[in-house]
Amino acid sequence: FGRILRIAIFFIVMLAAGGAWAVSSSLWETDSKKDFDAGEVDEVSVMPPGRVVLGPRASETGLDALYVWALVEDSKGNVYAGTGSDGKIFKIPPKGEPAIFADLELQQVFALAVDGGVLYAGGFPGGRVYSIDTGGEASEYFDTGQDSIWSLCIAADGTLIASTGDEGRIFKVKAEGKGSLLYDSPERRILSLLCDAEGNLYAGSEQNGIIYRIDKDGHPFVLYDTALQEVTSMTMDDDGNLYAVNPGGSLGWSFPTNDMISSSPAIGRDGTIYVRSEDNSLHAVNPDGTKN
Numbered sequence: 001f002g003r004i005l006r007i008a009i010f011f012i013v014m015l016a017a018g019g020a021w022a023v024s025s026s027l028w029e030t031d032s033k034k035d036f037d038a039g040e041v042d043e044v045s046v047m048p049p050g051r052v053v054l055g056p057r058a059s060e061t062g063l064d065a066l067y068v069w070a071l072v073e074d075s076k077g078n079v080y081a082g083t084g085s086d087g088k089i090f091k092i093p094p095k096g097e098p099a100i101f102a103d104l105e106l107q108q109v110f111a112l113a114v115d116g117g118v119l120y121a122g123g124f125p126g127g128r129v130y131s132i133d134t135g136g137e138a139s140e141y142f143d144t145g146q147d148s149i150w151s152l153c154i155a156a157d158g159t160l161i162a163s164t165g166d167e168g169r170i171f172k173v174k175a176e177g178k179g180s181l182l183y184d185s186p187e188r189r190i191l192s193l194l195c196d197a198e199g200n201l202y203a204g205s206e207q208n209g210i211i212y213r214i215d216k217d218g219h220p221f222v223l224y225d226t227a228l229q230e231v232t233s234m235t236m237d238d239d240g241n242l243y244a245v246n247p248g249g250s251l252g253w254s255f256p257t258n259d260m261i262s263s264s265p266a267i268g269r270d271g272t273i274y275v276r277s278e279d280n281s282l283h284a285v286n287p288d289g290t291k292n
Contacts, residue, residue, distance in 0.1 A: 045284075068081050069123070076094075087106035089104065106124060120132070127147060142177060243273060
């Protein structure tokens with residue numbers, strides 16, 4: 001019986017080995033973004049030329065508002081949202097539920113900027129800039145005399161910059177109530193502002209879609225004349241690239257969405273660019289302008 005058992009085991013092993021010998025092995029490499037795009041990714045982002053990094057985590061926050069026009073983050077990670085149509089500003093803490101932070105005498109809060117412990121806000125109607133302390137108390141900071149405030153930013157020297165409509169003017173405000181006209185553009189509105197670390201100011205217009213650059217000495221010039229009617233938002237990466245316009249003024253790339261862009265782009269730590277369009281889509285775009 002033992003001899004028969006040994007023979008049976010021998011044949012089983014030989015059959016198994018024969019099956020293994022019949023299988024051929026193959027080797028392949030996946031090292032480019034194109035290769036990865038052919039498959040499906042899960043909780044990772046694929047960056048050119050084929051670098052795989054952990055993907056960003058997204059969460060949804062509901063606000064009791066019809067529109068969200070402006071977002072800004074303070075040094076503690078609190079996010080402030082300027083909304084419409086009743087002029088409320090919401091505070092969204094890193095952990096916890098959002099709450100009304102300030103209620104301004106506005107219909108729309110189009111613009112927000114934060115400097116230290118002070119939040120600045122402006123909107124429509126009226127060209128007034130408000131300062132809001134950490135307790136949510138608001139007071140008038142500067143009156144531009146215009147119809148509306150469309151954008152705010154803090155310059156490298158701490159000066160508050162405000163842009164207006166329906167006359168496309170830009171004001172610099174050194175202190176409470178002390179401001180002056182920086183640039184009177186021929187455009188109807190200056191919809192977006194961006195202050196860089198070198199003291200330059202970038203301004204995007206509505207009417208002819210012009211992007212201006214104003215140097216630290218206050219000299220303006222046209223950086224780029226887009227094919228758009230409006231330049232609603234701008235952002236800059238750590239290398240000094242203005243999206244989507246290169247520092248030299250040539251068009252770097254464009255990315256099509258299905259509707260109007262309604263928020264300023266945000267850049268993730270991995271370089272991914274996030275932007276929201278009016279069809280309630282959130283787009284993730286790689287630094288080279290391709291879809292993430």
